[in-house]
Amino acid sequence: MSTMRTVPTRAAVLELKAERVVVGEAYDFLDEKRLLLAAELLRQLAEYDRLQQEFEQLRRQAVTALLHAVAQHGLQGLSVYPAAAIKTAHFETETRNFMGVMLASTRLQLVDDGATVTAACPSSEAYACQQAFRKLLEVSSRMAGISGSLYRLLVEYRLTERRARALENVILPEIEQTLHAMSTHLEELEFEDVVRVRLRQRQTGN
Numbered sequence: 001m002s003t004m005r006t007v008p009t010r011a012a013v014l015e016l017k018a019e020r021v022v023v024g025e026a027y028d029f030l031d032e033k034r035l036l037l038a039a040e041l042l043r044q045l046a047e048y049d050r051l052q053q054e055f056e057q058l059r060r061q062a063v064t065a066l067l068h069a070v071a072q073h074g075l076q077g078l079s080v081y082p083a084a085a086i087k088t089a090h091f092e093t094e095t096r097n098f099m100g101v102m103l104a105s106t107r108l109q110l111v112d113d114g115a116t117v118t119a120a121c122p123s124s125e126a127y128a129c130q131q132a133f134r135k136l137l138e139v140s141s142r143m144a145g146i147s148g149s150l151y152r153l154l155v156e157y158r159l160t161e162r163r164a165r166a167l168e169n170v171i172l173p174e175i176e177q178t179l180h181a182m183s184t185h186l187e188e189l190e191f192e193d194v195v196r197v198r199l200r201q202r203q204t205g206n
Helices: 011-080 124-205
Strands: 090-098 101-109
Touching: 011 101, 011 124, 090 124, 101 124
Parallel strands: none
Antiparallel strands: 090 101
C-alpha cells in the first residue's frame, strides 16, 4: 500500500481506519492461535517424550529377554520358534480437530485369536521375549500417531507465525503510515483554506 496511492479524503481516512480495525482483529486472532498451537505442541511433545522413555525401557527389557531366549534355545532354535499370531491385530485411530489441525491418537490392538502354533520346545524365556516385543509394538504405534500430530501442528504453527508477523510488521505499519500521510495532507489543506479565508476577509474588510 503506497502512501500516495489513495486520494487523501475524509472518506478514504475513515475507510482506512475501518480497515485497520479489521486487520488488528485478524492479528489478535492469529496471535491467540499461535499461542494455543504452541501450548498444544508442548503438550504433545511432552507425551511423546514420555512414550519415548517408556519405549527405551521396554527396548532394554526386550533385548534382555531376547538374550535369555537365545541362551535357552540357541539362535537357530529361536529362529524357527513359532511366532505369535497377530492376524486379528488392527490399527485404531481417533482424530480430533484442533484449530484446523487434525490430531490423531493411534493404537495397535493385538488380539490373541487362539491360532498360535504350539512350539515343539516351549519355554518361559521364549514367551517372555514375545511379550516384550509385543509391548514395543504397542508403544511404538502410539508414538506414530503423536509424531504425525506434531508434524501437522508444527506446519500450522509456522504458517500462523508467518501470517501474524506479516500483519504485525508489514500490513499494520503500512496502514499507519498511510493514515499519517493522509491525515497530515488533509490538515495542510484545511490550514491553507483557513489562511485563504482570513486573507479574503481582510481584503474585503479594507
